[in-house]
Amino acid sequence: MKPQMLTILGATGTIGVSTLQVVGLHPQRYQIYALTAHHNIDRLADQCAAFSPCVAVVGSAAQVDPLNQALRTRRVHPVPEILWGPEALAQVACADPVTTVMAGIVGAAGLMPTLAAASAGKKLLLANKEALVMSGALMMDAVRRSGAQLLPVDSEHNAVFQCWPQGHGQAAGVEKILLTASGGPFLEMPLEALARVTPEQACRHPKWRMGKKISVDSATMMNKGLELIEACWLFDLSPERVEILIHPQSLVHSLVAYQDGSLLAQLGHTDMRVPISHALAWPERHTSGVPLLDLTTTGPLTFLPLDRHRFPSVDLAEQAIRAGGSAPAVLNAANEVAVAAFLEGRLGFRDIPYIIAATLEQDHFGDVADLDSLIDVDVRARVSAAHQIESRGR
Numbered sequence: 001m002k003p004q005m006l007t008i009l010g011a012t013g014t015i016g017v018s019t020l021q022v023v024g025l026h027p028q029r030y031q032i033y034a035l036t037a038h039h040n041i042d043r044l045a046d047q048c049a050a051f052s053p054c055v056a057v058v059g060s061a062a063q064v065d066p067l068n069q070a071l072r073t074r075r076v077h078p079v080p081e082i083l084w085g086p087e088a089l090a091q092v093a094c095a096d097p098v099t100t101v102m103a104g105i106v107g108a109a110g111l112m113p114t115l116a117a118a119s120a121g122k123k124l125l126l127a128n129k130e131a132l133v134m135s136g137a138l139m140m141d142a143v144r145r146s147g148a149q150l151l152p153v154d155s156e157h158n159a160v161f162q163c164w165p166q167g168h169g170q171a172a173g174v175e176k177i178l179l180t181a182s183g184g185p186f187l188e189m190p191l192e193a194l195a196r197v198t199p200e201q202a203c204r205h206p207k208w209r210m211g212k213k214i215s216v217d218s219a220t221m222m223n224k225g226l227e228l229i230e231a232c233w234l235f236d237l238s239p240e241r242v243e244i245l246i247h248p249q250s251l252v253h254s255l256v257a258y259q260d261g262s263l264l265a266q267l268g269h270t271d272m273r274v275p276i277s278h279a280l281a282w283p284e285r286h287t288s289g290v291p292l293l294d295l296t297t298t299g300p301l302t303f304l305p306l307d308r309h310r311f312p313s314v315d316l317a318e319q320a321i322r323a324g325g326s327a328p329a330v331l332n333a334a335n336e337v338a339v340a341a342f343l344e345g346r347l348g349f350r351d352i353p354y355i356i357a358a359t360l361e362q363d364h365f366g367d368v369a370d371l372d373s374l375i376d377v378d379v380r381a382r383v384s385a386a387h388q389i390e391s392r393g394r
């Protein structure tokens, strides 16, 4: 079988590292075309030494010399071509030799290369949920036109995909889907105490090891809000047919409910190598390096309804997908700005949903008919969210 030629966008992040771990188990099935980083030059150089990509992409021109130096120190041979900046990300996502793209950049920075891969008809493994939340109809339209294969990597959506009737696309007999949520680190913390939580506490997820932004999103549950929007696009469902269920053990990764009363679930360890391996190998399967879950040792599996008062972010996401148009992009932009401010100590934890709601209320961001207007909406929503944060601080 011809090896898949892979570009990993965000190779130095949590998803990127897990992807390379799975790839390393199957050297005959994958070759690396490009690895991309933003700041982490040392890790990128280590990855180049181990996986010999054709191209390495860094965030800025200033990082080209340090990467060259780091490659020399590691005696990397052959030396990959080094490119830099956002255009290079899009270039390696749609290059001719590439068959498969892992979209593992965090946030809106991943939009352009993810959309480029979708438009170029690649097998697109989607971890970067923000790209789909922002661009919704544009992304799905690009996939349809090009014939790209869009495979969900987010563990919940990958679980739904695995339980979906005859693979992706056909909703025959499906009543609804149930996205599980661990509830994050603050599921049981008294509400008054939430106002004082620190970035360090918010990033200490009880079950998953993840980058900082998604860890904060999990703590506010905006992650589940973004996932709700992602699910509506991926599975062509209205928000009423996407239910959120708290499942603190995080072993059932999500479920599909059928009209005949059947519930199909996917279970496994909390390790992203499982959905990554599934998406990489699809429609086949191969080892991921993760052992099977031993159901005799897991203890009880519990499920609770979502507490919408504790986690107002989910309602905001639901409102945004119902409103349609630019609202999901505005929600995403405001969330990214608010989370960055929280991580920098400029905003309280409980102020994050407040800033998002206040930004959504501005309602003057225009429509998203094409990529240019989407980028315009994103920029304007970021400016508005930054103003909200400033006035909150005064």
Ligand SMILES: NC(=O)c1ccc[n+]([C@@H]2O[C@H](COP(=O)([O-])OP(=O)(O)OC[C@H]3O[C@@H](n4cnc5c(N)ncnc54)[C@H](OP(=O)(O)O)[C@@H]3O)[C@@H](O)[C@H]2O)c1
Pocket (backbone or CB within 6 Å): 009, 010, 011, 012, 013, 014, 015, 016, 036, 037, 038, 039, 040, 041, 059, 103, 104, 105, 106, 107, 109, 127, 128, 129, 130, 153, 154, 155, 208, 209, 210, 211, 212, 213, 214, 272
């Ligand atoms: N981690 C998980 O378990 C998980 C699960 C499901 C979905 N996801 C989704 O997967 C995506 C990645 O999450 P993560 O946890 O892997 O994040 P992460 O650990 O923070 O890694 C982010 C990656 O994106 C790169 N990056 C950051 N800003 C960039 C920019 N402006 N331009 C280009 N590259 C940039 C980083 O490069 P440097 O490190 O070199 O700066 C890094 O390679 C997110 O959308 C997240 O929601 C993650």
